[in-house]
Amino acid sequence: MSKKLPKGIVLLCIALSWMYFFSSCANRKDLIYFQPDSTALNTSYELNAPKLQAGDILTISITADDIRATQPFNAVNSYQVGSLTNTNPFLPTYTIDNDGFIDFPKLGRVKLAGLTRTQAINDLRTRVGQYIVDPGVNINIRNFRVTVLGEVARPGTFTVENDRITILEALGMAGDLTINGVRQNVMVVREQNGQKSEYRVDLTKRDALNSPVYYLAQNDVIYVQPNGARVQSSKYTQNSTVFISVAGIIITIISVLVR
Template identity: 45%
Template sequence: MQSPQFFRPVITMFLITILTTSCVSRKEIVYFQGLEKADEVLDENINTSLEIKPNDLLTISVSAPEQEAALPFNLPVIGVPQGGMQGELTVGGRQQMQTYLVDSDGNIEFPVLGTVSVEGLSRQELSGKLKEQISEYVQDPIVNIRIVNFQVSVLGEVNRPGTFDVKDEYLSLPKALGLAGDLSIYGRRDNVLVMREENDKKIHAYLDLTDPSVINSPFYYLQQNDVLYVEPNGAQMQSASYNRNAGVYISIASVLISLAVLITN
């Protein structure tokens, strides 16, 4: 019968083997790899203002001192019932403005005016454009516009990853990370990836939050459907190399040692 001293080095080597095998490389755990090798070159003159894009949803309201004159330039308000379909007449429902969908050509169909090109315009620019055209029919019109489908996705090493609706017109990078509960202790602060669709192309940038010059980046203020990814730091990637079943194996090894001791006694 072997003594307990015989089993101890064997078990020790067994545990070391478990804890040091299955090394995981950066390629196996980091999202969106290879973008740094893309041919797309970031244009430093990219407009940082929020621009209207195809598939955006807009609410546009027109008012004037003589409100009756402005009514033809507004879509009818629809009823949204509680727990029902739009348009149903139910008690306790609420009213909601209809939205304009920007088509693939960058246009909307506007009452009285017909087809209006809106792609590439900021909210202020579109407001001025509509105001100028409506002024031919209405004196001193007021045009209010909102982009209602402004969303960003925050992924990776943050405390609450997900897709977030944004009500403000401007969303900075720190505020977006705040919506996701800030970076976790394992997130890299010096290599935050921002991906964006612009002019039917996908562009991206890696931003260093520790560098104050980050506020000058055209990616510092986010746009519709931007995606942020926070890469795990070295410590987190290293921890991923350990076998997740190591705890089970250690427990089994402990039982084997105990049995060996009991048998030899």
């Protein structure tokens, strides 16, 4: 009859199992977003709206009751006039140069960098209004992208249809944070006027809704760092094959010796 394994070996195996289990557990308060507190919410999109910057690619269309009056401002062929929508593949684009200007038909060089999209629309409407009665102006950023990295379900770079996107919507496009993502220290890297700035957001607090990066700007990068359990599990993963092999050999030898 075979003898049982020594009690110490059994206890050691149980202890290792429990250590791994508890190292993977997360506190409930570490996972819940926007936990109740007395913080007043005062987020304003207009105060935090992203500003146009060098390198932005814009589509601009001018409309009016008299469509012929808009033709000098819309750089498209005559057969394309009348279909000036944002999805029109023939809609002309304008790239803001390093000095912050675009070259616009009839108006020449117009500085748009540093303005919000709404401010740029109002500025062009005033300029075009010198030639057209009550013109309509529409501007869209064609290369508005945000990047989400780290402990999210689907990291990647996402192109956004408009400039009104929140950090929550960006994380939603990335499939939300994994259970191993640190919600108290989400980093947003933003570049403005050639300078990079780093912001930290605690998604477990309501004050995150008041953050200056709650509304994202083009080319923002969001990074979610891994928690301690994730870091430890990566170490276990790297060494698991060797550890299991060695443990198996040791247990086999002990089983043979105690027979």
